[in-house]
Amino acid sequence: xxxxxxxxxxxxxxxxxxxxxxxxxxxxxxxxxxxxxxxxxxxxxxxxxxxxxxxxxxxxxxxxxxxxxxxxxxxxxxxxxxxxxxxxxxxxxxxxxxxxxxxxxxxxxxxxxxxxxxxxxxxxxxxxxxxxxxxxxxxxxxxxxxxxxxxxxxxxxxxxxxxxxxxxxxxxxxxxxxxxxxxxxxxxxxxxxxxxxxxxxxxxxxxxxxxxxxxxxxxxxxxxxxxxxxxxxxxxxxxxxxxxxxxxxxxxxxxxxxxxxxxxxxxxxxxxxxxxxxxxxxxxxxxxxxxxxxxxxxxxxxxxxxxxxxxxxxxxxxxxxxxxxxxxxxxxxxxxxxxxxxxxxxxxxxxxxxxxxxxxxxxxxxxxxxxxxxxxxxxxxxxxxxxxxxxxxxxxxxxxxxxxxxxxxxxxxxxx
Amino acid sequence: xxxxxxxxxxxxxxxxxxxxxxxxxxxxxxxxxxxxxxxxxxxxxxxxxxxxxxxxxxxxxxxxxxxxxxxxxxxxxxxxxxxxxxxxxxxxxxxxxxxxxxxxxxxxxxxxxxxxxxxxxxxxxxxxxxxxxxxxxxxxxxxxxxxxxxxxxxxxxxxxxxxxxxxxxxxxxxxxxxxxxxxxxxxxxxxxxxxxxxxxxxxxxxxxxxxxxxxxxxxxxxxxxxxxxxxxxxxxxxxxxxxxxxxx
Ligand SMILES: Nc1ncnc2c1ncn2[C@@H]1O[C@H](COP(=O)(O)OP(=O)(O)OP(=O)(O)O)[C@@H](O)[C@H]1O
Ligand SMILES: [Mg+2]
Numbered sequence: 249x250x251x252x253x254x255x256x257x258x259x260x261x262x263x264x265x266x267x268x269x270x271x272x273x274x275x276x277x278x279x280x281x282x283x284x285x286x287x288x289x290x291x292x293x294x295x296x297x298x299x300x301x302x303x304x305x306x307x308x309x310x311x312x313x314x315x316x317x318x319x320x321x322x323x324x325x326x327x328x329x330x331x332x333x334x335x336x337x338x339x340x341x342x343x344x345x346x347x348x349x350x351x352x353x354x355x356x357x358x359x360x361x362x363x364x365x366x367x368x369x370x371x372x373x374x375x376x377x378x379x380x381x382x383x384x385x386x387x388x389x390x391x392x393x394x395x396x397x398x399x400x401x402x403x404x405x406x407x408x409x410x411x412x413x414x415x416x417x418x419x420x421x422x423x424x425x426x427x428x429x430x431x432x433x434x435x436x437x438x439x440x441x442x443x444x445x446x447x448x449x450x451x452x453x454x455x456x457x458x459x460x461x462x463x464x465x466x467x468x469x470x471x472x473x474x475x476x477x478x479x480x481x482x483x484x485x486x487x488x489x490x491x492x493x494x495x496x497x498x499x500x501x502x503x504x505x506x507x508x509x510x511x512x513x514x515x516x517x518x519x520x521x522x523x524x525x526x527x528x529x530x531x532x533x534x535x536x537x538x539x540x541x542x543x544x545x546x547x548x549x550x551x552x553x554x555x556x557x558x559x560x561x562x563x564x565x566x567x568x569x570x571x572x573x574x575x576x577x578x579x580x581x582x583x584x585x586x587x588x589x590x591x592x593x594x595x596x597x598x599x600x601x602x603x604x605x606x607x608x609x610x611x612x613x614x615x616x617x618x619x620x621x622x623x624x625x626x627x628x629x630x631x632x633x634x635x636x637x638x639x640x641x642x643x644x645x646x647x648x649x650x651x652x653x654x655x656x657x658x659x660x661x662x663x664x
Numbered sequence: 665x666x667x668x669x670x671x672x673x674x675x676x677x678x679x680x681x682x683x684x685x686x687x688x689x690x691x692x693x694x695x696x697x698x699x700x701x702x703x704x705x706x707x708x709x710x711x712x713x714x715x716x717x718x719x720x721x722x723x724x725x726x727x728x729x730x731x732x733x734x735x736x737x738x739x740x741x742x743x744x745x746x747x748x749x750x751x752x753x754x755x756x757x758x759x760x761x762x763x764x765x766x767x768x769x770x771x772x773x774x775x776x777x778x779x780x781x782x783x784x785x786x787x788x789x790x791x792x793x794x795x796x797x798x799x800x801x802x803x804x805x806x807x808x809x810x811x812x813x814x815x816x817x818x819x820x821x822x823x824x825x826x827x828x829x830x831x832x833x834x835x836x837x838x839x840x841x842x843x844x845x846x847x848x849x850x851x852x853x854x855x856x857x858x859x860x861x862x863x864x865x866x867x868x869x870x871x872x873x874x875x876x877x878x879x880x881x882x883x884x885x886x887x888x889x890x891x892x893x894x895x896x897x898x899x900x901x902x903x904x905x906x907x908x909x910x911x912x
Contacts, residue, residue: 573770
C-alpha cells in the first residue's frame with residue numbers, strides 16, 4: 249500500500265516533468281481536451297439552466313396545490329370526451345371551503361377560485377398587451393409562490409368587496425412604470441381603472457412557459473363585475489401535507505363530486521391535477537434535450553481523448569528504453585501501467601482545468617450580456633467536469649499504458 | 665576445459681544454471697543465442713564474461729538478471745527456481761537482489777542523480793526520508809557526494825556511470841551485473857570505474873562483468889569465455905591465451 253503511494257507520487261512528478269519538458273506538445277494535445285471540456289461544460293450549464301428554468305416555472309404551480317379543472321394537464325387522445333364537460337365554476341370554492349371546515353382531520357386547507365383572461369393594460373402612454381388577468385380571492389397567496397416585493401397582495405376586505413385594486417407582475421410594472429413607483433397609480437384594463445397596490449417579485453420567463461411576471465391579479469368579485477366575457481375558471485386547493493397528496497386527491501375528488509351532484513355510477517367529469525403531472529409531461533422533453541446536447545458535445549471531448557491517446561502512445565514509444573530500465577530496476581507491470589495512466593490523466597486534468605476556467609469566464613460573460621439566457625454554473629458541474637477529465641485521461645491512457653506495461657524488458661532495453 | 669577449483673571462494677551459491685538455452689525466432693530462422701550453458705556463481709565472486717561479438721554474453725546476462733527467461737534449462741537464484749516465479753516476483757528479485765549497470769548508463773535524463781538513485785528504493789516501497797538519506801549515502805560512497813542534485817547532462821561519462829553504479833547498489837543486491845560498463849568511457853575513466861568495482865568486490869559484493877577488453881577483464885578473479893552460445897572456458901584468474909581459439 250505504501251509502495252503504491254510512493255509509486256503514485258513518483259509518477260505524478262514524472263508526469264509533471266514530462267509535461268514541462270514537452271511543453272508545446274503537451275499544450276497542443278491538451279487543447280483537444282480543453283475544447284472538449286469547454287463544450288461539455290457549456291452544454292452542462294445550459295442543461296442546468298434549462299432544468300432550473302423548468303423547475304422555476306413549475307414552482308409557480310406549487311407542489312402542495314391541487315387544481316380542479318375541466319381539462320387534464322396532459323395530452324389526451326379523446327378530446328371530445330372532455331369538451332362537453334361542465335365548466336368548473338368559481339362558486340365551487342365557497343362550497344368546498346364549507347365542506348373542508350366541516351370535515352375533521354381534512355387533508356385540505358383551503359379552496360381558492362381563479363378566473364382568467366387576456367387583456368391589455370394601460371397607464372399613461374404605455375400599454376402592455378396580452379396580460380394574463382386573474383381574478384381570485386385573498387386566499388390566493390396561500391396557494392401560490394407569489395411574493396410582493398413592493399406593496400402587498402389584496403386583503404380579505406378588498407377581496408369580498410370587489411375593490412378595484414390590482415397586484416401586477418414584474419414585467420408589467422417595468423413596462424408601464426419605467427421610471428416611477430407603480431404603487432397607488434391607476435391603470436386602465438378593459439376601460440376600467442384599477443389601483444396598483446402591489447408588484448410581484450421578478451420570477452423570470454423561460455421558454456414561453458407561464459410566468460407571474462406578465463400577469464395582473466385582482467379580487468374575483470371585481471373581475472366578475474367587469475369581465476363577463478368567456479373566461480377560464482378553475483379552483484385550486486391547498487393540501488395540508490404534501491407527502492399525502494394522493495389521500496388529499498381522493499378526498500377532493502369526493503368533495504367535487506358532491507358539489508357537482510354526480511351520482512355514484514357516473515364517472516368523474518372533471519380533472520384534478522398537480523404540479524407532478526405537468527412535470528412528468530415535460531421531463532422527457534427536458535431529458536432528451538440534455539442527452540442530445542451532452543452527446544454531441546461529448547463527441548468533441550472524445551476527439552480530445554483520442555489526441556491524448558495518440559500522444560501517450562508516442563510517449564511510450566519514445567521512452568521504450570526508459571521502460572526497460574525501470575523494469576530492470578524492479579518496476580512491476582502495474583507500476584508502468586500506473587505511470588502512463590497518470591501521465592495521460594495529468595494531461596487531461598490540466599486540460600479540464602483550463603477548459604473549465606474558460607467555460608466559467610464564458611458563462612460569466614454570457615450571463616452578463618444576456619441575463620435571461622438559461623445558463624447556470626454550479627459547483628456540482630465543476631466536480632463533474634473534473635471527474636470527466638479524469639475518466640477521459642484514464643480512458644485515453646489505458647491502451648498505451650497497457651502496451652507499455654506488457655513490454656518485454658529485454659526488447660525494451662535493446663530499443664534504440 | 666580446465667577448472668582450478670582450489671582457488672574458488674566457498675560462499676553460498678547465488679546463481680546456479682544448468683544447461684540453459686535461448687533461441688530467438690526470427691521469422692523462418694532460429695537464432696540459437698545460448699546452446700547449453702552451465703554455471704555456478706557463489707557469493708563474493710568477481711567474474712568476467714568474455715567472448716566475441718554475438719557469442720551470447722548479453723543474452724546470458726539478461727538471463728542471470730531475471731530480465732529474460734530461458735528456452736530450456738534450469739535456473740536457481742538464491743535457491744529459488746526462477747521459472748516458477750511470476751512477473752511480480754521477478755520484478756521483486758530484480759529490485760532487491762540484482763543491480764544492473766549498463767554500457768549506456770540508462771539514467772533518467774530529466775532526473776537528478778539523487779532521484780535516479782532513489783528509483784529502486786521507490787519500487788521497494790521505502791519511505792521518502794530514508795530513501796533520500798540512503799540514496800545520498802550511496803552517491804557519497806561512489807564519490808559523488810557533491811553531485812547529487814546534478815542531472816545526467818550536467819555530469820561526465822564517468823560520473824554518469826558512477827550514478828548508475830550507485831543506483832545498482834542502493835538496495836543492497838546479492839549480485840551486480842555490469843554489461844560492458846566501460847564500453848562508452850575512455851580508458852582512464854574506465855580504469856576509475858574498475859577501481860570502484862574492485863572496492864565493491866573487496867567490501868563483499870558479487871560482481872559479474874561482461875567485457876571485450878582484456879585489461880578490463882584482468883580485474884576479475886574468474887573468467888568465463890563464451891563462444892557461439894557455449895562456455896569455452898571457465899578459469900580462476902585471468903587467462904588471456906584462452907581468449908584465442910583453443911588449440912587441443
Ligand atoms: N531479441 C533478439 N532477437 C533475435 N536475435 C537476438 C536477440 N537478441 C540477441 N539475438 C542474437 O543472439 C545472439 C547473441 O546476442 P548477444 O547480444 O547475447 O551477443 P553479445 O555476446 O552480447 O554480443 P556483443 O558483444 O556484440 O554485445 C546474436 O546472434 C544476436 O543476433
Ligand atoms: Mg552484448
